Amino acid sequence: MGIIIGPATPGWQMAGAQVRGVGNLRRSRPGQDRIFCLRSGKVFIITLADGAGSCRRSGYGAEIATRTVAWFVARWFDKIYAADNGEVPRMVLMPVIRALGKAIQQGESLRDYSSTLLLAAVKGEEFIVGHLGDGVVGCLDDHGCFVMSFPDNVEFCNVTYFTTHDTAFNHLRVIRGELKGRKGFVLMSDGAAESLYERSGQRLAPAVARMFNWFQYHSPRKIGCAVEDNLRDVLRHKTQDDCSLVLMRLLEGQSKEFLGD
Amino acid sequence: MRDLIIRQKELVENPTPRVPICLVLDASGSMTGLPIAELNDGIHQFFNAVKNDETARYAADIAMVTFGGVVKHLLDFSDIERQQVPLIEAEGGTPMGEAVTLALDLLEQRKQEFSDAGVDYYQPWMVLMTDGHPTDDIAVASARSSDMVERRKLTVFPIAIGDAASMQALEQFSPKREPLRLKGLAFEEFFEWLSMSVSRASQSTPGDDVPLDTGGIKGWASL
Numbered sequence: 001m002g003i004i005i006g007p008a009t010p011g012w013q014m015a016g017a018q019v020r021g022v023g024n025l026r027r028s029r030p031g032q033d034r035i036f037c038l039r040s041g042k043v044f045i046i047t048l049a050d051g052a053g054s055c056r057r058s059g060y061g062a063e064i065a066t067r068t069v070a071w072f073v074a075r076w077f078d079k080i081y082a083a084d085n086g087e088v089p090r091m092v093l094m095p096v097i098r099a100l101g102k103a104i105q106q107g108e109s110l111r112d113y114s115s116t117l118l119l120a121a122v123k124g125e126e127f128i129v130g131h132l133g134d135g136v137v138g139c140l141d142d143h144g145c146f147v148m149s150f151p152d153n154v155e156f157c158n159v160t161y162f163t164t165h166d167t168a169f170n171h172l173r174v175i176r177g178e179l180k181g182r183k184g185f186v187l188m189s190d191g192a193a194e195s196l197y198e199r200s201g202q203r204l205a206p207a208v209a210r211m212f213n214w215f216q217y218h219s220p221r222k223i224g225c226a227v228e229d230n231l232r233d234v235l236r237h238k239t240q241d242d243c244s245l246v247l248m249r250l251l252e253g254q255s256k257e258f259l260g261d
Numbered sequence: 262m263r264d265l266i267i268r269q270k271e272l273v274e275n276p277t278p279r280v281p282i283c284l285v286l287d288a289s290g291s292m293t294g295l296p297i298a299e300l301n302d303g304i305h306q307f308f309n310a311v312k313n314d315e316t317a318r319y320a321a322d323i324a325m326v327t328f329g330g331v332v333k334h335l336l337d338f339s340d341i342e343r344q345q346v347p348l349i350e351a352e353g354g355t356p357m358g359e360a361v362t363l364a365l366d367l368l369e370q371r372k373q374e375f376s377d378a379g380v381d382y383y384q385p386w387m388v389l390m391t392d393g394h395p396t397d398d399i400a401v402a403s404a405r406s407s408d409m410v411e412r413r414k415l416t417v418f419p420i421a422i423g424d425a426a427s428m429q430a431l432e433q434f435s436p437k438r439e440p441l442r443l444k445g446l447a448f449e450e451f452f453e454w455l456s457m458s459v460s461r462a463s464q465s466t467p468g469d470d471v472p473l474d475t476g477g478i479k480g481w482a483s484l
Contacts, residue, residue, distance in 0.1 A: 023464060053469030116467075134467055153467070155372075155414070157278045157381035160467040190467065198273040200379025207271035214265065226265035234267050241466050 012044040012122055015220040016246025017228035021191055023240035032059040032115070033189045033244035036066035040074035045121035046246045048187040050135060052114035052162050061100055061113025065163055068099040069119055069130075077123045081176055089172035092130055093117075096163055114162035117172070118149075120185035120248060127182065129175040132168060134160040136193045138204050140184030140212045140249070145204045147197065149173050151190060160190075183250040184212045191241030192231065215249040223247075277319040278381035280463050281338065281371045283364040285357075287391035287422065288329030292351040296392060296422060296446060301349055303448025308346050310456035317456055318342075320383075320463030324367050328360035329353050338371050357395035361387070361402040361434060365409070383462055384416055387434075388455065390443075392422035395430050403433035410436055420451065441482040450481035 020031035032051030038044075047066040051058025072095045073080060080091055100113040116133030129148055131137050137149035152171060153160050161171040186208055188196055196205045214223045231243040286300065304325075311317045318341055325336035330353020336344060368385040375382045387406070409415035419431035419440035431440035443451060454477045461474070 023466070050467070053466045153381070156384050158383055158465045158467055158469060159413075162467075194275060195272040197275075198379075199275050199381065202379070205271060205273045207267045210267070210271060218265070222265070229265070230267045234269070235272070238272075240464050 012039075012248055012250050013215050013220050014039075014044065014046050014246065014248045015215075015223035015227060016046065016048075016187075016244070017224055017231055018189075018242065018244035019228060019231040019236055021240055021242040022236060024242060030059050031242045032062060033191065033242040034059065034062040034066045034115075035187070035244050035246040036070050037246060037248070038070040038074055040071070043074040043077050043121055043123045044248060045070045045074055045119060046185065046187055046248045047117070047119045048135065048189060048244055048246055049115040049117050049163075050133070050189040050191075050242065050244070053158075055112050055114045057103075057108060057112040058114055060103065061163070062115035064099050064103055064113065065096050065115050065117050068096050069117060072096075073119060073121045073128065077121060077126075077128065080128060081123075081126055085174070088174045088176075089169045092174070093132070093163065093168055093172055100163065110164045114164040116160060116189075117163055118187040120187060122179065122185075122248070122250075125179050127177060127179055127185070129185065130172060132161055132163065132172040134190040134193075136188050136197045136204075138186040138188070138208055139182055140186075140209070141181045142183075145184075145186075145209045145212065147202060147204060148175060148185075150202065151193065151197075183252070184248065186212070186245065186247045189242060189244045191239045191243035192235055192245045194239040194241070195235045196245070211245075211247060212249050215247075215251060276378075276380045278383060278463065279322040279375060280320050280383045280459055281322045281368055281375075281385040282324070282459065283368055283385070283387050284323065284325045285360050285364045285387060285389045286325065286327045286349060287355060287357070287393065288327040288333075288349050288351050289355040289393060289396075290329070290352055291355075291393050291425070292329070292422075297349060297351040299446040299448045300390075300422075303452045304349070305346055306449045307452030307456055308341065308344070310453050311341055311459060314456060314460045316463055317460040321456075321459045322371065322382075324364075324371070326360050326364045326367070328356045330356075332356055332360045332363055334363060334367070338367070354396035355391065355393050356397040357389075357391060357430065358397045358399035358402040361389065361399070361406055365402070365405055365415075368415070383465070384413065386416045386418065388418045388420065389431065389434055390420045390422055391431065392426050394427040399430060399433060406434040407436045418455070422446075441478065444481055444483045447481040454478065454481055
C-alpha cells in the first residue's frame, strides 16, 4: 500500500495509490503493483508497474521498473522524444533490464522480477507515453477522457508481456507528440481497469473523469488518500488482483481554492 | 469528503472472464451399462460442483461433444445456470478424430464470440475421455490439437477409461500432458477435481503459474 504525492502547485499535479488485491491478501502475499511520480526539472512523469503473478520478486521488480524508467525518461526526455521510432523501446527498456539484472541475488533469475510497465511524461508542450503489457493508459482533453493505449493481453486474460520477456522491445508501445489540448494522463493496472475500463466499448468509466476533476478542488495529498480509499474500499472487491492507479493533471492558471487538506 | 467517494454507478461492469471447456466423451457401444451410467452421474456431479463454486460458476463455459457411432454436439456453450445436462447414450463405434475436430471448431467459434463481445477468456480446455480405440482417422485432428497445445492455445486433459483404452491414441492429442487412466469408474472424483481446477484457473492473473492439484489427481487416476 502507498501514496505518492505530487507538487501542490499550479501546473502539472500528480497523485495515485496502490493496494494489495484480495488474492494476495488471502494468500498472505505482498502486493505486486507499484506506482511512482517524479518531477525533475521541467519534466513531470508518472509510472506504474504490475508485477507478474507467480514471480517471487515481482513486487520489487515493479518498484525498480517504475523508479528506473521515471528517472531515465526525466533525464533523457528530449533525446527519447527526438529518437527514431525503432530506437525508443530499447532506449526506454534497457535501463530497466540493467537495473533488474543488478538486483538479482543467488538462486534468482531475471524472470523473478517481471512486471508490466506504463508511463506518461510531460515536458513543456510535449509528452511521451509508454505501455508494455496489460493495464490501460487514459488521457483527458477538452472533449473528455479516452483510452490512449489498450491492454495487451496477447490472447488470454492471464497472459501478457513483461519487462523481462525476450520480445519486450517489440511490444513496448510508445506514443509521442505535442499536448495540443491534452491536460491529463492516467495509468491503471489491470486490477483497477476491471472497474474503470469497459472492455466491450473500449472506453473509460465516468469515475475517471471525476478523479481528474478532483485536482481542481483538492491537493494532490488529499487526492492520493482518496484514490487509495477508493481502490481499497470499492475497486478491490471487483477483482482478485492488486489495484493501482496514478494520475497527472494540468491545472491552467491558479486552481480553484483547495477544499481543506 | 463525500465528493471523493466513487460510487458504483460511476464504474463499469465487465463480464467475468471465461474458461471455455469442451468435454469430448466416448459414447461408443463399449461404454454400455455401468460405464455410461457412471459417466452420466459424473457429469451431473461436475455441473453441480461448478454451480456451487462461487468463482467457477461465472467462469466455466461448457460444451459437450460425444462420439458413439456418430458425433453429436450434445450441449452448446452457455451460462451454466441455463444449461440442462443431457443424458448420454452409448452406441456404435468410436469416431474420435471427427469428435475432436468438432470440439476444436466449437472452441474457436466460442473464442471469436467472446472477442466480438469484449469478453475476456482464458486458455480453452478440451477434456477427452475414451474407453477404446478410435475407429476413424485421427491424424488431422491430433496434429491440430498438438499444434495448439505447443503454441499454448489449448490445454488437453486426455483420460482413459478402463484397461482397453488406447493410451497411444490419447497421447497423440496431448504432447505435453500424458494421458491418465481413470481409477475404476471414478468419474465423480475426476469431475470434482476438474471443477476445482476450473476455479483455480479462473482466479489466475498474468504471470501466474496455474499448477494442477497433483495431490487431487491421486483420488481418481491410476498413477
